[in-house]
Amino acid sequence: MSVIDEVLAANARYKETHDASLYSPSPRRHLAVLMCMDTRLLSAALGLDFGDAHFIRNAGGIATDDAIRSLLVSHYMLGTKEVMVINHTDCGLMKATEEEMHQIIETKAGRPPNMPVRFHAFKDVAKNVHEQLERLASHNWVRKELTLRGFVYDVTTGHLTEVPWECKRS
Amino acid sequence: MSVIDEVLAANARYKETHDASLYSPSPRRHLAVLMCMDTRLLSAALGLDFGDAHFIRNAGGIATDDAIRSLLVSHYMLGTKEVMVINHTDCGLMKATEEEMHQIIETKAGRPPNMPVRFHAFKDVAKNVHEQLERLASHNWVRKELTLRGFVYDVTTGHLTEVPWECKRS
Numbered sequence: 102m103s104v105i106d107e108v109l110a111a112n113a114r115y116k117e118t119h120d121a122s123l124y125s126p127s128p129r130r131h132l133a134v135l136m137c138m139d140t141r142l143l144s145a146a147l148g149l150d151f152g153d154a155h156f157i158r159n160a161g162g163i164a165t166d167d168a169i170r171s172l173l174v175s176h177y178m179l180g181t182k183e184v185m186v187i188n189h190t191d192c193g194l195m196k197a198t199e200e201e202m203h204q205i206i207e208t209k210a211g212r213p214p215n216m217p218v219r220f221h222a223f224k225d226v227a228k229n230v231h232e233q234l235e236r237l238a239s240h241n242w243v244r245k246e247l248t249l250r251g252f253v254y255d256v257t258t259g260h261l262t263e264v265p266w267e268c269k270r271s
Numbered sequence: 272m273s274v275i276d277e278v279l280a281a282n283a284r285y286k287e288t289h290d291a292s293l294y295s296p297s298p299r300r301h302l303a304v305l306m307c308m309d310t311r312l313l314s315a316a317l318g319l320d321f322g323d324a325h326f327i328r329n330a331g332g333i334a335t336d337d338a339i340r341s342l343l344v345s346h347y348m349l350g351t352k353e354v355m356v357i358n359h360t361d362c363g364l365m366k367a368t369e370e371e372m373h374q375i376i377e378t379k380a381g382r383p384p385n386m387p388v389r390f391h392a393f394k395d396v397a398k399n400v401h402e403q404l405e406r407l408a409s410h411n412w413v414r415k416e417l418t419l420r421g422f423v424y425d426v427t428t429g430h431l432t433e434v435p436w437e438c439k440r441s
Contacts, residue, residue, distance in 0.1 A: 104300045105353050105420050111318020112431045119429025124311045130274045138325045141294045148281020155308045158328040160341040167337035170388055171330040177376045178363050183275050193348050206347045215411040218340055241385040250275050259289025261282045
């Protein structure tokens with residue numbers, strides 16, 4: 102049995118207890134969290150329950166065009182007012198350079214990519230968070246009414262540390 | 272007190288009980304889930320616990336370049352072998368056309384965007400899932416060893432329905 106088939110079996114059991122009235126499409130706490138997809142980033146470490154926030158997740162917690170798109174939908178369509186950007190220690194994107202990641206994957210895949218990929222590898226996690234905040238703020242639809250704050254999550258201690266950043270949006 | 276300050280207070284309490292030994296960066300069940308950031312999509316509905324899977328989340332559950340990047344990291348660097356793409360009923364991206372979303376946000380923001388945004392609005396959720404599977408499979412680094420399956424989650428009933436799709440990757 103594949104893992105996906107196990108998920109479908111679990112869903113068949115879950116739906117007997119499903120209560121659609123518990124959740125609204127608008128996050129209860131008006132919060133959006135842009136963070137890495139890493140398994141070690143737990144909503145419990147943020148004290149957030151299901152329904153509290155939008156979680157936008159990708160490799161690294163990078164402010165890609167896709168993350169900005171999602172944040173705009175979250176803010177303008179679903180009423181979020183605060184954004185946390187969370188990167189973490191020991192991130193896979195810190196363990197190789199952009200070029201090394203391309204080489205590793207090209208070797209495993211056995212062919213060059215037919216479409217370009219930029220992995221957004223980085224070395225300094227606090228500096229990387231700062232860059233993501235700057236990138237979000239560079240879009241003029243990310244207006245100053247939307248609070249942006251950035252953090253590093255330490256996967257060893259479970260502690261969030263804020264990255265100082267001065268917002269210069271108009 | 273802002274919501275983010277409440278999160279930081281919760282994190283200060285959480286870290287007293289943090290146990291780093293419980294989680295590995297490699298998803299325990301070798302699964303990646305690309306799904307919408309919507310608050311109504313719960314990991315409980317999939318029977319997945321923290322540490323089981325990578326969750327890649329954006330508005331809609333769209334196979335953007337960013338989602339493909341994240342899946343490549345998940346598969347080649349962290350050993351995932353199966354991918355679920357999950358879109359859902361009542362998605363915000365089905366409630367307006369691409370042009371209407373631009374108009375709504377431009378009016379609220381009070382200015383045209385300084386960088387282009389494509390929202391990936393859609394009308395038919397099953398058709399949209401099919402398109403995301405095709406898009407993922409179009410990247411030649413998404414090799415056939417990586418199982419791809421697509422689903423529609425019904426937010427009213429809590430039920431996942433598979434979208435038939437024939438994989439033609441080499």
